Amino acid sequence: EAQVTQNPRYLITVTGKKLTVTCSQNMNHEYMSWYRQDPGLGLRQIYYSMNVEVTDKGDVPEGYKVSRKEKRNFPLILESPSPNQTSLYFCASSSLTGVPTEAFFGQGTRLTVV
Amino acid sequence: AQSVTQLGSHVSVSEGALVLLRCNYSSSVPPYLFWYVQYPNQGLQLLLKYTSAATLVKGINGFEAEFKKSETSFHLTKPSAHMSDAAEYFCAVTKAAGNKLTFGGGTRVLVKP
Secondary structure: OOOEEEEOOEEEEOOOOOEEEEEEEOOOOOEEEEEEEEOOOEEEEEEEEEEOOEEEEOOOOOOOEEOOOOOOEOOEEEOOOOHHHOEEEEEEEEOOOOOOOOOEEOOOEEEEEO | OOEEEEEOOEEEEEOOOOEEEEEEEEOOOOOEEEEEEEOOOOOEEEEEEEOOOOOEEEOHHHOEEEEEHHHOEEEEEEOOOOHHHOEEEEEEEEOOOOOOOEEOOOEEEEEEO
16 A cells, blocks of 8 residues: 555654654655645645755755655654644655656644643 | 645535635646645545646546636535535645645635534
């Protein structure tokens, strides 16, 4: 089954404590990205990756890091989380070939920073 | 820059009534347009997409959308709402494969019995 798997689904942490949200896809997609979802703002892109070792900033990258060491994995790292990073996070993957196809989304990670 | 506007953050419809969700976009190049649905505590699932073929696009669960270039719109409709349609719906636009998806703010649909 084609899927994007994120872990954990829920996370409560304290300000300043480093955390990593994992993302893995089994569709051999080149393109992977992270979004945050906030009420009324829709989803905003944090970082994206076109392929292994190729990453770039999206619209709201401040306070986040990513890495793409393997094609299937694209972890999101918060080195020093702050309360304004409390949000719902989604990882997504899609193919780069031809006409844009759908992006496949993970189940989401609800992060609370206190 | 691309942008997407969804008119109405909340829509309430009666079961069996027409569902109409509005989406207007701006794009400097011909866009590719998508509608996604998000059920509670789940990720986003593709409903339908426009990729420059037919302007009337049919999707899953009885939804369809019409691309109108002159109005820069891609409104989503369903003739008869079902209780299971209660969810949040997002319109999104991209310029090409490998470009980011730009999302609207979302419209939450409530279906009344």
